[in-house]
Amino acid sequence: xxxxxxxxxxxxxxxxxxxxxxxxxxxxxxxxxxxxxxxxxxxxxxxxxxxxxxxxxxxxxxxxxxxxxxxxxxxxxxxxxxxxxxxxxxxxxxxxxxxxxxxxxxxxxxxxxxxxxxxxxxxxxxxxxxxxxxxxxxxxxxxxxxxxxxxxxxxxxxxxxxxxxxxxxxxxxxxxxxxxxxxxxxxxxxxxxxxxxxxxxxxxxxxxxxxxxxxxxxxxxxxxxxxxxxxxxxxxxxxxxxxxxxxxxxxxxxxxxxxxxxxxxxxxxxxxxxxxxxxxxxxxxxxxxxxxxxxxxxxxxxxxxxxxxxxxxxxxxxxxxxxxxxxxxxxxxxxxxxxxxxxxxxxxxxxxxxxxxxxxxxxxxxxxxxxxxxxxxxxxxxxxxxxxxxxxxxxxxxxxxxxxxxxxxxxxxxxxxxxxxxxxxxxxxxxxxxxxxxxxxxxxxxxxxxxxxxxxxxxxxxxxxxxxxxxxxxxxxxxxxxxxxxxxxxxxxxxxxxxxxxxxxxxxxxxxxxxxxxxxxxxxxxxxxxxxxxxxxxxxxxxxxxxxxxxxxxxxxxxxxxxxxxxxxx
Amino acid sequence: xxxxxxxxxxxxxxxxxxxxxxxxxxxxxxxxxxxxxxxxxxxxxxxxxxxxxxxxxxxxxxxxxxxxxxxxxxxxx
Numbered sequence: 001x002x003x004x005x006x007x008x009x010x011x012x013x014x015x016x017x018x019x020x021x022x023x024x025x026x027x028x029x030x031x032x033x034x035x036x037x038x039x040x041x042x043x044x045x046x047x048x049x050x051x052x053x054x055x056x057x058x059x060x061x062x063x064x065x066x067x068x069x070x071x072x073x074x075x076x077x078x079x080x081x082x083x084x085x086x087x088x089x090x091x092x093x094x095x096x097x098x099x100x101x102x103x104x105x106x107x108x109x110x111x112x113x114x115x116x117x118x119x120x121x122x123x124x125x126x127x128x129x130x131x132x133x134x135x136x137x138x139x140x141x142x143x144x145x146x147x148x149x150x151x152x153x154x155x156x157x158x159x160x161x162x163x164x165x166x167x168x169x170x171x172x173x174x175x176x177x178x179x180x181x182x183x184x185x186x187x188x189x190x191x192x193x194x195x196x197x198x199x200x201x202x203x204x205x206x207x208x209x210x211x212x213x214x215x216x217x218x219x220x221x222x223x224x225x226x227x228x229x230x231x232x233x234x235x236x237x238x239x240x241x242x243x244x245x246x247x248x249x250x251x252x253x254x255x256x257x258x259x260x261x262x263x264x265x266x267x268x269x270x271x272x273x274x275x276x277x278x279x280x281x282x283x284x285x286x287x288x289x290x291x292x293x294x295x296x297x298x299x300x301x302x303x304x305x306x307x308x309x310x311x312x313x314x315x316x317x318x319x320x321x322x323x324x325x326x327x328x329x330x331x332x333x334x335x336x337x338x339x340x341x342x343x344x345x346x347x348x349x350x351x352x353x354x355x356x357x358x359x360x361x362x363x364x365x366x367x368x369x370x371x372x373x374x375x376x377x378x379x380x381x382x383x384x385x386x387x388x389x390x391x392x393x394x395x396x397x398x399x400x401x402x403x404x405x406x407x408x409x410x411x412x413x414x415x416x417x418x419x420x421x422x423x424x425x426x427x428x429x430x431x432x433x434x435x436x437x438x439x440x441x442x443x444x445x446x447x448x449x450x451x452x453x454x455x456x457x458x459x460x461x462x463x464x465x466x467x468x469x470x471x472x473x474x475x476x477x478x479x480x481x482x483x484x485x486x487x488x489x490x491x492x493x494x495x496x497x498x499x500x501x502x503x504x505x506x507x508x509x510x511x512x513x514x515x516x517x518x519x520x521x522x523x524x525x526x527x528x529x530x531x532x533x534x535x536x537x538x539x540x541x542x543x544x545x546x547x548x549x550x551x552x553x554x555x556x557x558x559x560x561x562x563x564x565x566x567x568x569x570x
Numbered sequence: 571x572x573x574x575x576x577x578x579x580x581x582x583x584x585x586x587x588x589x590x591x592x593x594x595x596x597x598x599x600x601x602x603x604x605x606x607x608x609x610x611x612x613x614x615x616x617x618x619x620x621x622x623x624x625x626x627x628x629x630x631x632x633x634x635x636x637x638x639x640x641x642x643x644x645x646x647x
Contacts, residue, residue: 058601090601090625090627092625093601093627121626178598178603182598182603306630309614309618309619309632310614310615310617310619313617313632408619408632408635409619409631409632410596412627412630
């Protein structure tokens with residue numbers, strides 16, 4: 001037997017699905033988190049049933065790909081029963097979809113989700129009377145806390161056995177009359193929902209502050225600053241001892257296998273890839289994704305989108321696209337992943353392309369180790385501001401070249417919700433798993449290749465390969481290797497640069513102009529391997545190559561420009 | 571009058587959605603139909619979006635969109 005979960009966006013379908021199926025679908029207090037369907041076998045009352053989580057849809061005649069997916073599935077697959085999830089705090093809207101579903105020849109159960117939230121809002125819903133009127137079972141649940149979930153599925157099981165079809169009064173509603181459904185649904189809400197006093201009006205008070213034209217932005221800066229501080233605080237705390245330990249293992253391995261041997265080199269190379277993966281996952285991905293999940297589930301990310309919409313419009317994007325930028329400063333991988341919350345494919349492309357230009361923590365180490373250390377922190381700040389300027393400019397140009405057809409932001413700002421530990425951690429794990437499966441093997445392979453190249457003394461070959469670039473930029477030929485292999489792991493760029501030039505005192509081997517040119521080039525050129533793999537996953541292979549080509553052009557132009565400027569000033 | 575011109579806090583009735591079928595679909599999907607009463611709750615500064623109460627849900631609408639929604643001031647219950 002197959003049960004389909006269907007409901008409007010952000011009504012908690014995936015939360016319900018995850019309650020019964022274990023964490024398999026991505027959730028968020030954000031519309032459109034689920035874009036394809038997820039299926040899982042669940043044991044209920046001694047029997048196994050298939051449960052399908054469909055993307056949220058406002059209507060069966062939906063227009064975006066995720067919505068079409070939902071109706072296509074319902075119409076083509078043999079679904080034995082539909083569980084229609086309704087947000088109890090806004091039933092009129094949900095009922096519009098219910099009315100559409102009733103016309104199908106499949107039994108329907110209505111699950112009133114978020115009953116706790118509805119009662120906080122002072123809503124009293126006459127479930128039994130509504131059940132009578134609709135002619136299908138109406139059950140109250142709180143999916144996030146698992147309340148009423150078991151009863152719901154037991155009901156589904158028993159109903160599917162009886163094979164009773166819906167005995168609704170609304171079966172004959174004309175199929176495509178949206179306006180009529182809207183009116184009937186509104187009438188049903190007026191009839192069966194009584195609005196009491198809102199018990200607490202916390203949301204408005206919090207929003208008075210957090211969406212305030214002035215204090216809202218102060219709050220935004222404070223919240224994001226705290227977020228970054230906590231994330232990096234935790235990251236550094238974990239990373240330093242962990243990396244020391246892993247380095248020790250590597251050293252012992254070298255002793256064990258014998259230095260300079262082929263097998264040793266390649267094993268150590270691969271091991272360093274493993275280490276680099278851990279170095280990205282633990283300090284950046286884990287705390288970042290946990291923090292992001294927390295902010296998302298609380299409902300704050302939609303508010304950030306609201307606040308930043310005006311600014312993002314200047315670079316041709318919507319407020320929602322702010323998330324990849326914030327994440328990008330930590331690591332471009334989660335930044336690219338987060339572009340999937342954007343509706344429009346063009347917007348996803350532009351946001352992902354721009355996110356790869358944001359200097360991540362690894363590039364920070366180059367900016368600080370080279371520019372800030374030798375030329376002063378002010379110069380580093382100038383580079384960061386220059387970076388923001390370039391991103392804005394590229395955004396403008398890209399959106400001019402790819403004309404937008406969406407006129408502006410339409411985004412529901414959800415109520416604040418207290419996230420549960422389970423959904424936040426499971427969501428983070430869901431995203432981290434993607435990195436582990438997709439990008440980590442590439443990192444390990446890349447590191448092994450790097451070791452191989454070192455072993456066979458292929459440096460000259462790679463340097464001559466990169467010579468057209470390094471010559472144009474006025475950089476020493478030896479910078480070719482750190483630039484090419486920096487693609488594998490950007491955090492190693494500086495170390496490799498030192499090795500290639502034969503000195504870690506960079507002021508003795510590079511001029512100030514060269515330092516700036518090198519850093520600007522590293523800031524913009526080809527995203528790292530892990531980011532490339534994320535780009536391929538989110539946008540496809542073609543767009544990955546397009547973005548890569550674009551970054552090379554941008555890097556050349558900006559590096560040449562800054563070379564010219566630097567020559568003038570130094 | 572369009573939604574963009576509505577004062578904060580005032581309830582107005584939506585007359586028509588004039589942004590083509592694509593926009594109309596998107597707005598009706600968020601529960602905003604012609605004939606409905608909506609209220610502008612807040613606006614973001616510097617040309618940012620409007621926050622609009624649509625049947626108890628709060629929807630952020632960009633100015634470009636609010637400009638295409640024709641409204642009238644009339645009694646809204």
